[in-house]
Amino acid sequence: MRDLVVWLAQQLVQDKGAVKVDALERDRSTVLELTVAPDDLxxxxxRGGRTAKALRTVVDLAARREGRRAVLDILD
Structure with missing residues (x-):
C-alpha cells in the first residue's frame, strides 16, 4: 500500500525525490503519512481537496482488499 501511495504521489508532483510516505501500524489499521515538497502540496x-479525497479513497479500497483499514494523512 505504501508503494501505491508513493507511485500515485510521484505522478502528481514535480519534485519526485521529495515524496516520502511513512507507515505507522496500529492494531488492524495503518496510518500513511505523505510528505511532499512545499511547492507541490x-x-x-x-482544487477543493478533490485530489486528496481521491487518494484517500484509493488507499481505503486497497486496504479493504487486504481486510485492513488505512488512513492517508497529507503533512505540510
Whole structure:
C-alpha cells in the first residue's frame, strides 16, 4: 500500500525525490503519512481537496482488499 501511495504521489508532483510516505501500524489499521515538497502540496491536495479525497479513497479500497483499514494523512 505504501508503494501505491508513493507511485500515485510521484505522478502528481514535480519534485519526485521529495515524496516520502511513512507507515505507522496500529492494531488492524495503518496510518500513511505523505510528505511532499512545499511547492507541490497544492498539486496533491487539488482544487477543493478533490485530489486528496481521491487518494484517500484509493488507499481505503486497497486496504479493504487486504481486510485492513488505512488512513492517508497529507503533512505540510
Amino acid at each position: 497544492g498539486r496533491v491536495i487539488g
